[in-house]
Amino acid sequence: MIQINTVKTIYGDVSPGDWVISAGNNDFKYLIGTVKEIVNNGTPKHASETDNATDNVHVDFTAFNYPNERIAEIEAHFSELYGEIKMFDELPLDDVIMAPKMLISITNLGYDEITRMGNIRDNCESFCSCFPGGSERHSPKHTMLYALLEKNLSEYHNSLLSLSKQELIDTADKITAVSDAFSYLTMYNRFDDDELDFFLRFKDPLEVVADNWYERRSDLSDLCFAMTYINDHRDYFLKDYPLVNEDDPFITQRENTPEVPELKTKQLLADKLQAAGEKAKNNKTQNNDKPHNRGERE
Numbered sequence: 001m002i003q004i005n006t007v008k009t010i011y012g013d014v015s016p017g018d019w020v021i022s023a024g025n026n027d028f029k030y031l032i033g034t035v036k037e038i039v040n041n042g043t044p045k046h047a048s049e050t051d052n053a054t055d056n057v058h059v060d061f062t063a064f065n066y067p068n069e070r071i072a073e074i075e076a077h078f079s080e081l082y083g084e085i086k087m088f089d090e091l092p093l094d095d096v097i098m099a100p101k102m103l104i105s106i107t108n109l110g111y112d113e114i115t116r117m118g119n120i121r122d123n124c125e126s127f128c129s130c131f132p133g134g135s136e137r138h139s140p141k142h143t144m145l146y147a148l149l150e151k152n153l154s155e156y157h158n159s160l161l162s163l164s165k166q167e168l169i170d171t172a173d174k175i176t177a178v179s180d181a182f183s184y185l186t187m188y189n190r191f192d193d194d195e196l197d198f199f200l201r202f203k204d205p206l207e208v209v210a211d212n213w214y215e216r217r218s219d220l221s222d223l224c225f226a227m228t229y230i231n232d233h234r235d236y237f238l239k240d241y242p243l244v245n246e247d248d249p250f251i252t253q254r255e256n257t258p259e260v261p262e263l264k265t266k267q268l269l270a271d272k273l274q275a276a277g278e279k280a281k282n283n284k285t286q287n288n289d290k291p292h293n294r295g296e297r298e
Contacts, residue, residue, distance in 0.1 A: 012105025152206035
């Protein structure tokens, strides 16, 4: 496949080195940066990076020199997103993989206009709202889908009310999958018209996504991302979660309970079998020395 180093964004084509602004339809909304690289869909490198169905646009969102006020806005946004305090310098913004429909070309605006937008978030939002799909404002189809998802979730919750406590426990994984799917769909603003038309064809689009997510949740390999994060941030978890109390009866009991290694258990069993075999052998020998009939006994 021939590598094409130009892609079409929401507005305007971009190539490596061009300035772009991230639209309001993704987590990196209203950040300004430069295109580092374009990796075409279908290439081996693209397959190793993501499973996106579009070209991967690598953007350096640290290329713009944000003022302190804007940095504070960015930190607040990502702290809310991560659920913990995040400082600008620790955010992975120097090489973000974006889809073309998440970006707007601004190279031709000129340095002064790019600087004006980069200084205040509201300026970025006002600019992006001029383009279809560029702002956070939802189309009528978005509104219809979100209303339908709310209805689906309400009906699902009502269906749970008739279940017994044990049935609710047995259904916990599915309940979690439905909750995950709803959160994702209502926070995911990157639907294009084709996707919206597709999901609006279903009576219960929430069920469609939840069922497929439920099947994927059975693959515990996805937990590797959570485990990696925990191991990389151990100090945070040690500080924010309750720790074991040395006087806890469970801990005391566990420490005082002798553990029998598996090999030792097997050895004990082997010793018992050997002892039983020797006992049987001795009994047989003793029986052979005794009379075997009434006449011999007499």
